[in-house]
Amino acid sequence: MIAIVDYGAGNLNSVKKAFDYLGAEVVVTTHPETVAKADKIVLPGVGHFSALGVLDQTGLREVLLQGARAGKPFLGICLGMQWLFDGSDEAPQLEGAGILAGRCQPFPSSVKSPHVGWNSLLPKESSVREASDWKSSRLLRNVAADSFVYYTHSFQAPVVDATTAASEYGARFSAVVEQENIFGVQFHPEKSWTVGLLILKTFCEVEC
Amino acid sequence: MLTKRIIACLDVDDGRVVKGVQFLNLRDAGDPADCAAAHARDGADEIVLLDITATSDKRRTMLDVVGRTARGLFIPFTVGGGIRELSDAGDVFEAGADKIAINSAAVKDPALIGKIAARFGSQAVVVAIDARRMNGSFEVFVAGGRIPTGRDALQWARQAADCGAGEILLTSMDRDGTQAGFDCELVQIVADAVSIPVIASGGAGSAQDFIDVFRNGRADAALAASIFHFGIENIGQLKRELSAASIPVRWPC
Numbered sequence: 001m002i003a004i005v006d007y008g009a010g011n012l013n014s015v016k017k018a019f020d021y022l023g024a025e026v027v028v029t030t031h032p033e034t035v036a037k038a039d040k041i042v043l044p045g046v047g048h049f050s051a052l053g054v055l056d057q058t059g060l061r062e063v064l065l066q067g068a069r070a071g072k073p074f075l076g077i078c079l080g081m082q083w084l085f086d087g088s089d090e091a092p093q094l095e096g097a098g099i100l101a102g103r104c105q106p107f108p109s110s111v112k113s114p115h116v117g118w119n120s121l122l123p124k125e126s127s128v129r130e131a132s133d134w135k136s137s138r139l140l141r142n143v144a145a146d147s148f149v150y151y152t153h154s155f156q157a158p159v160v161d162a163t164t165a166a167s168e169y170g171a172r173f174s175a176v177v178e179q180e181n182i183f184g185v186q187f188h189p190e191k192s193w194t195v196g197l198l199i200l201k202t203f204c205e206v207e208c
Numbered sequence: 209m210l211t212k213r214i215i216a217c218l219d220v221d222d223g224r225v226v227k228g229v230q231f232l233n234l235r236d237a238g239d240p241a242d243c244a245a246a247h248a249r250d251g252a253d254e255i256v257l258l259d260i261t262a263t264s265d266k267r268r269t270m271l272d273v274v275g276r277t278a279r280g281l282f283i284p285f286t287v288g289g290g291i292r293e294l295s296d297a298g299d300v301f302e303a304g305a306d307k308i309a310i311n312s313a314a315v316k317d318p319a320l321i322g323k324i325a326a327r328f329g330s331q332a333v334v335v336a337i338d339a340r341r342m343n344g345s346f347e348v349f350v351a352g353g354r355i356p357t358g359r360d361a362l363q364w365a366r367q368a369a370d371c372g373a374g375e376i377l378l379t380s381m382d383r384d385g386t387q388a389g390f391d392c393e394l395v396q397i398v399a400d401a402v403s404i405p406v407i408a409s410g411g412a413g414s415a416q417d418f419i420d421v422f423r424n425g426r427a428d429a430a431l432a433a434s435i436f437h438f439g440i441e442n443i444g445q446l447k448r449e450l451s452a453a454s455i456p457v458r459w460p461c
Binding site: 048118168 | 374428
């Protein structure tokens with residue numbers, strides 16, 4: 001069973017709907033106990049980084065960290081991916097999970113913000129297409145480089161060791177991060193048509 | 209690279225997609241869920257569903273339509289028409305929309321933009337502006353284009369963005385339904401004035417019109433309704449032509 005964590009940030013219907021479509025057994029929950037019992041965890045979310053403060057107040061933070069440390073497959077979507085990092089300049093007082101080093105920052109002033117729309121997935125290194133980091137991605141194994149995914153966000157996560165794909169908007173930022181069974185995507189797979197559904201299906205197939 | 213979005217708009221009346229010319233001679237263009245799915249398969253980047261009558265007795269029908277349309281749709285889905293307060297927006301999100309579009313209600317009470325944004329996020333709030341050329345500037349109209357407000361479209365767009373709107377859906381009333389091309393001047397002055405994305409609407413008739421509004425109007429997205437419904441312009445064909453003109457689009461999808 002996959003637990004979709006509901007902490008009041010955005011509409012989770014579309015995430016649930018996508019998993020339902022794929023035939024996965026999912027539950028949308030606010031309860032730490034339900035999250036603790038789940039085989040896999042999805043942390044969605046869209047909006048302001050401060051919304052993640054609810055995780056600290058409800059006991060969800062500890063459960064999520066425990067699950068992630070124990071190797072339970074974990075997928076952070078958008079804000080849920082940003083949470084994996086140390087924090088965000090959007091809400092500097094709030095701590096992220098600190099699983100990945102680095103802070104989320106606004107886009108350079110050379111581009112409009114928010115970044116809204118379909119952008120392409122690129123290998124982490126710009127010089128080599130079909131770079132080894134793309135091949136090593138478990139989440140993207142069924143997805144071709146240059147596939148388009150749907151974004152809507154004002155802050156972006158840096159490219160780090162765990163980054164397996166990037167997108168470019170003003171500069172390169174992390175589109176997908178992976179570290180053992182912990183996965184994060186900045187875009188919205190549930191709104192990214194067949195490419196997004198393939199990515200969610202791949203997550204469903206990750207061995208617990 | 210961030211691509212320019214092509215958005216298919218479905219005008220819905222009493223549960224059916226309708227399309228007329230200048231709001232006359234409404235023709236039945238099918239079931240909203242079927243139309244939305246067909247547009248998504250054709251390569252539409254988003255779907256907008258507008259309840260063009262939005263009377264209270266038809267509200268339940270509309271929410272059912274939103275639910276049925278959302279169920280099989282895995283691209284962004286915006287719903288507009290008849291959203292007057294936070295609870296209306298909540299109902300529409302609950303039914304499965306990703307974004308709501310508000311027009312008259314936002315003009316009447318700009319704080320509504322912030323209220324919805326605070327609850328559902330700015331990315332979920334599209335402020336729709338209907339503008340008409342008046343003595344060298346652009347005036348905002350409400351109530352389906354029937355009532356002039358005396359407001360300047362450029363200033364209203366700025367204010368809406370400041371209030372927390374995530375995107376502006378900008379319709380040229382002068383061009384709407386004419387297929388004479390987008391009003392690139394209107395789009396460009398608004399797109400340059402706000403940092404949020406601007407969706408151009410009204411006047412789409414050919415691939416060249418889309419090229420012009422992306423290149424000269426600096427639109428982030430362009431919306432069209434009538435030309436897509438009866439197969440006059442297939443979205444895939446449109447995207448191939450945009451791509452050939454070096455406009456970045458999501459193609460192949």
